[in-house]
Amino acid sequence: MKPHITIVIKPTLFCNIDCKHCYHTPEERVKGEISIERVEKLIRMASEEYQTAWFIWHGGEPLTLPMSFYKQVMALEEKYFGKNSMRYGNTINTNGILLNKRFMAYCREKKINIGVSYEGPCNGILRAEDVEKTLRTMSDKDNKYSVGATISKESASRQREIYEYFREKDISVSLSPVIGAGCGGPYVPDTDEFVKGSIEAYDKWFYDKTVRVPLMPFYQYIMNYLGEPFPSDCAHTSCLTKWLCMYPDGSLYPCAKACPKSFCMGNIDDIDTIAEAFQTEGFGNILAGSIERRDKCASCEIFKYCNGGCSVDACYENGLENNGGASCEAYKAIFSHVAGSIQRILDEEPDLDEFNPFVKEAVISKLINPKTVSH
Numbered sequence: 001m002k003p004h005i006t007i008v009i010k011p012t013l014f015c016n017i018d019c020k021h022c023y024h025t026p027e028e029r030v031k032g033e034i035s036i037e038r039v040e041k042l043i044r045m046a047s048e049e050y051q052t053a054w055f056i057w058h059g060g061e062p063l064t065l066p067m068s069f070y071k072q073v074m075a076l077e078e079k080y081f082g083k084n085s086m087r088y089g090n091t092i093n094t095n096g097i098l099l100n101k102r103f104m105a106y107c108r109e110k111k112i113n114i115g116v117s118y119e120g121p122c123n124g125i126l127r128a129e130d131v132e133k134t135l136r137t138m139s140d141k142d143n144k145y146s147v148g149a150t151i152s153k154e155s156a157s158r159q160r161e162i163y164e165y166f167r168e169k170d171i172s173v174s175l176s177p178v179i180g181a182g183c184g185g186p187y188v189p190d191t192d193e194f195v196k197g198s199i200e201a202y203d204k205w206f207y208d209k210t211v212r213v214p215l216m217p218f219y220q221y222i223m224n225y226l227g228e229p230f231p232s233d234c235a236h237t238s239c240l241t242k243w244l245c246m247y248p249d250g251s252l253y254p255c256a257k258a259c260p261k262s263f264c265m266g267n268i269d270d271i272d273t274i275a276e277a278f279q280t281e282g283f284g285n286i287l288a289g290s291i292e293r294r295d296k297c298a299s300c301e302i303f304k305y306c307n308g309g310c311s312v313d314a315c316y317e318n319g320l321e322n323n324g325g326a327s328c329e330a331y332k333a334i335f336s337h338v339a340g341s342i343q344r345i346l347d348e349e350p351d352l353d354e355f356n357p358f359v360k361e362a363v364i365s366k367l368i369n370p371k372t373v374s375h
């Protein structure tokens with residue numbers, strides 16, 4: 001058995017709102033739900049081929065499907081992976097508009113993570129609906145979720161404000177830029193402004209002694225630099241062969257972000273194992289182009305952390321085979337800043353109480369357990 005796979009399932013491409021930047025165009029976001037038979041087949045195959053699997057429910061808007069759908073899904077996961085087996089987990093990635101106390105209580109019971117796409121004070125820039133109204137209706141007990149903030153041209157310089165907004169509520173936030181897929185083009189941030197805004201947010205978090213939440217993806221960059229990579233998280237590093245995405249019609253892709261048709265890895269209806277999907281021409285196409293791009297990255301001093309970056313981002317920038325696009329430039333600048341801040345602590349050994357508890361703990365673990373890479 002292979003160790004682990006992250007499986008993104010888009011149970012529908014339909015959405016109840018119309019974000020300006022969405023990589024799924026309004027023409028794609030039409031009604032139509034995945035059949036439970038397709039979901040069952042993928043869960044079964046994953047349980048047979050992988051020791052562990054993490055399922056991410058995505059879309060379109062996954063909460064336009066009823067709670068009964070998720071109850072069926074949970075029963076299937078328990079059936080194939082074993083109830084309480086610790087072999088599987090779930091995240092629902094939602095715009096949050098349809099969340100309610102009942103659903104939150106169910107997610108708590110089943111240990112389903114909720115990720116809400118939401119930009120706090122900048123929400124209105126990309127999204128017509130404000131999820132804040134929904135979130136206010138829930139008690140503190142029910143209100144447990146993390147936030148994914150998508151950073152646009154207009155909000156690039158306000159990332160610190162976004163961080164501070166969620167930090168006050170003890171909500172973990174992840175900052176990621178709009179990519180130029182689907183409707184995204186006009187909202188892609190200027191790279192220098194994005195980098196400057198990200199670094200401002202990072203610096204604020206870095207010295208925030210009383211913060212109780214990590215700021216992503218920067219915390220992940222720190223762990224990677226210290227030699228403790230997060231195995232299933234793909235933020236700007238190679239996820240090929242470790243992620244699979246299924247659309248409502250059963251078609252398979254290597255990533256949740258809107259991929260060109262040339263990356264299609266066939267259809268769930270036509271395969272008997274997940275391994276077959278990774279032998280298709282579509283997967284060969286993204287793999288071959290990615291290898292070509294990574295070969296060009298060989299001399300980059302942070303290659304061992306970046307691995308040539310995200311292939312889908314590259315595809316919408318300078319082309320799959322080429323680095324040097326906005327995501328490459330931004331990662332180089334932000335990662336180098338983050339790594340520099342950590343290396344200074346390791347070299348100068350200042351009082352660790354100057355830094356936030358996540359930084360402090362990561363550095364202490366490294367000092368106690370120096371078997372991890374030395375820089």
Ligand SMILES: C[S@@+](CC[C@H](N)C(=O)[O-])C[C@H]1O[C@@H](n2cnc3c(N)ncnc32)[C@H](O)[C@@H]1O
Pocket residue numbers: 015021022023024058059060061062093094095115116117118148150177178179180181182183184185
């Ligand atoms: C496509 S949505 C699907 C799930 C759900 N509807 C939601 O909004 O969370 C998942 C995430 O992709 C992000 N996204 C959509 N289009 C994007 C783009 N062009 N560039 C970067 N992120 C994008 C959204 O902001 C959202 O956080």
Ligand code: SF4
Pocket residue numbers: 015016017018019022023024059060061094095117
């Ligand atoms: S980003 Fe999510 S919520 Fe917004 S239009 Fe796209 S699918 Fe819908």
Ligand code: SF4
Pocket residue numbers: 296297300301302303306307308309323324328329331332
């Ligand atoms: S930062 Fe750019 S050049 Fe360096 S490895 Fe990543 S994609 Fe390649």
